[in-house]
Amino acid sequence: MKINLAKSAGFCFGVKRAISIALDKAKSGKPVFMLGDIVHNEEVVKQVEKAGIRKIHRLGKGSGRILLIRAHGCSNKTLRRAKECGYTVIDATCPMVKDIHKIAKNLEDTGHKVIVIGDKLHDEVQGIAGQLKAKAIVIDDLKNITIKKIKVIPRAGVVVQSTQSLDKALKIAGVLRENIREVEFHNTICNPTRIKQGEINNMPLENDVMIIIGSKASANTRRLYEISRSLNKKSYWVNSGKEINKSWFSKAKSVGITAGASTPESTIRQVIQRIRTKNP
Numbered sequence: 001m002k003i004n005l006a007k008s009a010g011f012c013f014g015v016k017r018a019i020s021i022a023l024d025k026a027k028s029g030k031p032v033f034m035l036g037d038i039v040h041n042e043e044v045v046k047q048v049e050k051a052g053i054r055k056i057h058r059l060g061k062g063s064g065r066i067l068l069i070r071a072h073g074c075s076n077k078t079l080r081r082a083k084e085c086g087y088t089v090i091d092a093t094c095p096m097v098k099d100i101h102k103i104a105k106n107l108e109d110t111g112h113k114v115i116v117i118g119d120k121l122h123d124e125v126q127g128i129a130g131q132l133k134a135k136a137i138v139i140d141d142l143k144n145i146t147i148k149k150i151k152v153i154p155r156a157g158v159v160v161q162s163t164q165s166l167d168k169a170l171k172i173a174g175v176l177r178e179n180i181r182e183v184e185f186h187n188t189i190c191n192p193t194r195i196k197q198g199e200i201n202n203m204p205l206e207n208d209v210m211i212i213i214g215s216k217a218s219a220n221t222r223r224l225y226e227i228s229r230s231l232n233k234k235s236y237w238v239n240s241g242k243e244i245n246k247s248w249f250s251k252a253k254s255v256g257i258t259a260g261a262s263t264p265e266s267t268i269r270q271v272i273q274r275i276r277t278k279n280p
């Protein structure tokens with residue numbers, strides 16, 4: 001059986017960068033804190049904790065402490081508050097998320113009502129909205145657009161959460177265009193996500209079985225799985241090699257493998273190894 005691994009499987013550039021900054025800062029001797037998990041993956045969280053980096057839920061006394069801003073970024077308010085608390089702030093926000101911040105601020109400065117297409121509660125979306133003076137409108141789904149609310153907007157500027165599906169974002173943008181006189185749309189889905197989406201739209205059609213690797217807590221892994229399953233019923237979502245079931249591969253000539261942006265390479269290797277030993 002042929003194993004085809006997606007080129008984009010696993011950590012994206014922004015996550016790799018944030019983890020490397022975090023591990024590097026942990027060696028400085030100063031205690032390092034983060035607001036929440038570095039990524040939604042149990043293995044990576046364990047590794048980071050082992051290096052001495054601690055997760056906090058709210059800011060406390062920060063003197064003598066480092067606060068690491070994760071790849072998803074944060075609001076201006078959080079940044080200000082961290083500095084007031086005395087933390088040394090290390091900003092590991094992905095440069096591509098920083099670009100979205102700049103675009104959103106610029107749209108606001110040029111008189112647009114900013115609309116963010118993304119998941120309301122996601123840190124990245126809150127970080128984007130948190131760059132603005134006025135409240136941004138966040139739209140997470142076509143069915144949740146309140147037409148009455150958007151019809152009164154004369155000029156809208158739209159940005160998209162970096163990991164959203166392009167298809168969904170374009171459909172939402174279409175409805176906005178039908179109802180708002182002037183819409184400036186910026187497709188801010190990042191390059192690694194675009195590559196991932198391109199692969200997941202093809203691989204399930206080209207392989208007999210698809211394996212999607214990643215934590216059940218990872219939203220982008222869920223999205224990969226859902227797309228894969230809609231194209232190929234023999235799609236399976238696993239978080240480790242132990243979950244691989246030999247019966248999935250009976251009569252299969254090829255298996256496609258991909259992994260969410262928060263899945264470490266070691267887990268991907270372990271899953272491949274397991275498939276090989278179960279299907280020699």
Ligand code: SF4
Nearest residue numbers: 012014094096162190
């Ligand atoms: S998904 Fe894209 S924007 Fe988000 S951290 Fe990764 S590379 Fe950066």
